[in-house]
Amino acid sequence: METLDFAIIGAGMAGASVAWQLAGQASVLLLERESQPGYHTTGRSAALFLETYGTPQIRALTRASRAFLDQPPPGFADSPLLSPRGVLYIAGPDQMDLLDATWQELHTHSPSLQRLGPAELVERAPCLRLEALGGGLAESGAADIDVHGLHQGYLRGLRQRG
Incomplete structure (x- = not known):
């Protein structure tokens, strides 16, 4: 069984940015339920x-x-x-x-x-x-x-x- 430091649920903007920051110092798993990252929120955000x-x-x-x-x-x-x-x-x-x-x-x-x-x-x-x-x-x-x-x-x- 492999061990990791962080599991982040949701690959929208918040999850992806946190995973990116942590990945420089720790092992990270980014999980997304939808067919693609950011499917529900990221594309609809106020930009x-x-x-x-x-x-x-x-x-x-x-x-x-x-x-x-x-x-x-x-x-x-x-x-x-x-x-x-x-x-x-x-x-x-x-x-x-x-x-x-x-x-x-x-x-x-x-x-x-x-x-x-x-x-x-x-x-x-x-x-x-x-x-x-x-x-x-x-x-x-x-x-x-x-x-x-x-x-x-x-x-x-x-x-x-x-």
Whole structure:
């Protein structure tokens, strides 16, 4: 009977990434019930990298993952894992208190976040009506995540690590 250090159930993004990390130091078995890894969840995940999303703990984890996603290890991915995509947060005149609170909470931790006035919002998104705007925020560091490429990188790396 063979002994292993870890058995991970589920080969979606979470299982594959944990298995990849552990495989560098331990023996790992990654189990998947479906016909292919990530069948149910990975392909349907929200694939937007936002430093402003979630609780403070989630935002800290997101910021900590940026370096890996920007520059994965050699051979991990065939193409970039992140593609730039700016994001706008838009507030009407009656929502400025909420926008102010959001800005206060996020701007010190998200260096790419910028405060915008109504005219600047219309410059970036001409479909907006100037008279309906109070202000907004732009997160220029937001990016699309190549979820498939990331998932495949973990699976390929796991196989390479044995």
